[in-house]
Amino acid sequence: xxxERKTSSTNFRNQAYLEEKCSLNELLDLVSxxxxxxxxxxxxxxxxRFKSIREELTYISDTILADRVKLLxxxxxxxxxxxxxxxxxVEYSLTESGRQLCGMLEMMCNFSDSLPxxxxxxxxxxx
Amino acid sequence: xxxERKTSSTNFRNQAYLEEKCSLNELLDLVSxxxxxxxxxxxxxxxxRFKSIREELTYISDTILADRVKLLxxxxxxxxxxxxxxxxxVEYSLTESGRQLCGMLEMMCNFSDSLPxxxxxxxxxxx
DNA sequence: ATAGTAACTAATTAAAAATTTAGTGATGGC
DNA sequence: GCCATCACTAAATTTTTAATTAGTTACTAT
Numbered sequence: 001x002x003x004e005r006k007t008s009s010t011n012f013r014n015q016a017y018l019e020e021k022c023s024l025n026e027l028l029d030l031v032s033x034x035x036x037x038x039x040x041x042x043x044x045x046x047x048x049r050f051k052s053i054r055e056e057l058t059y060i061s062d063t064i065l066a067d068r069v070k071l072l073x074x075x076x077x078x079x080x081x082x083x084x085x086x087x088x089x090v091e092y093s094l095t096e097s098g099r100q101l102c103g104m105l106e107m108m109c110n111f112s113d114s115l116p117x118x119x120x121x122x123x124x125x126x127x
Numbered sequence: 128x129x130x131e132r133k134t135s136s137t138n139f140r141n142q143a144y145l146e147e148k149c150s151l152n153e154l155l156d157l158v159s160x161x162x163x164x165x166x167x168x169x170x171x172x173x174x175x176r177f178k179s180i181r182e183e184l185t186y187i188s189d190t191i192l193a194d195r196v197k198l199l200x201x202x203x204x205x206x207x208x209x210x211x212x213x214x215x216x217v218e219y220s221l222t223e224s225g226r227q228l229c230g231m232l233e234m235m236c237n238f239s240d241s242l243p244x245x246x247x248x249x250x251x252x253x254x
Numbered sequence: 255a256t257a258g259t260a261a262c263t264a265a266t267t268a269a270a271a272a273t274t275t276a277g278t279g280a281t282g283g284c
Numbered sequence: 285g286c287c288a289t290c291a292c293t294a295a296a297t298t299t300t301t302a303a304t305t306a307g308t309t310a311c312t313a314t
Binding site for chain 1: 152159162203238245
């Protein structure tokens with residue numbers, strides 16, 4: 001998983017340039033990683049264990065889920081609580097920032113639902 | 128630029144699964160493409176020509192800018208107006224959807240500015 | 255005739271992201 | 285001892301995305 005970024009690339013420089021210009025770019029880089037929003041929504045709705053999230057998000061793998069919860073914890077959007085049980089039990093919950101972010105994502109979700117351009121493409125796909 | 132996606136991959140299936148689950152995933156896939164938000168903000172602020180956007184966004188290339196304005200037009204977030212002049216003149220402007228999206232992105236921008244986790248990483252980077 | 259302009263496109267290559275496969279530790283049940 | 289559980293990690297591979305290089309069109313200015 002952990003292949004290092006090449007800090008000498010123009011690819012890297014451009015991302016740094018954008019993040020410097022506006023922190024939105026950093027936030028978007030996080031929330032647009034695959035599965036991230038759905039994981040947030042799972043936790044928001046109380047589906048807060050590793051295994052149960054993995055089951056809800058049909059095709060996600062252990063590797064990715066572990067990576068994403070780690071990222072979300074790093075950005076202080078979720079927290080982990082460890083229970084001294086066997087087998088191991090860990091529960092995730094949203095932080096205050098996480099709750100705020102979820103609120104905004106839900107707004108965007110409503111917006112995207114109402115976007116004619118997106119809707120017509122959906123329909124085209126199913127046709 | 129136009130390398131076709133491999134529709135048989137699980138990578139593709141997972142993206143389709145997420146978009147089916149929630150259209151937010153489709154919208155995020157668009158706005159998180161590199162440079163997209165900054166292009167929207169340029170147009171919003173009246174910087175509405177190909178060349179001037181390219182100059183404002185220092186490191187962007189013709190190839191990428193052309194791809195992004197095409198995408199934004201496809202999703203009906205910007206429109207193009209052609210002027211019959213020489214040399215060729217094209218102006219972009221936000222659609223009503225584009226304006227709404229910009230509004231939400233600005234909200235998210237304020238949020239990300241206030242996120243302690245992001246801020247501390249910024250600081251760490253410059254240290 | 256040659257060079258320059260704006261707004262692009264096509265093909266290639268480099269880099270990053272997602273996925274797959276195979277493991278870990280501590281414990282419990284058979 | 286052997287298999288199972290949960291919540292992970294490491295390494296390798298595949299797929300996608302971004303960047304580079306080299307063009308195009310239709311005209312104008314030198």
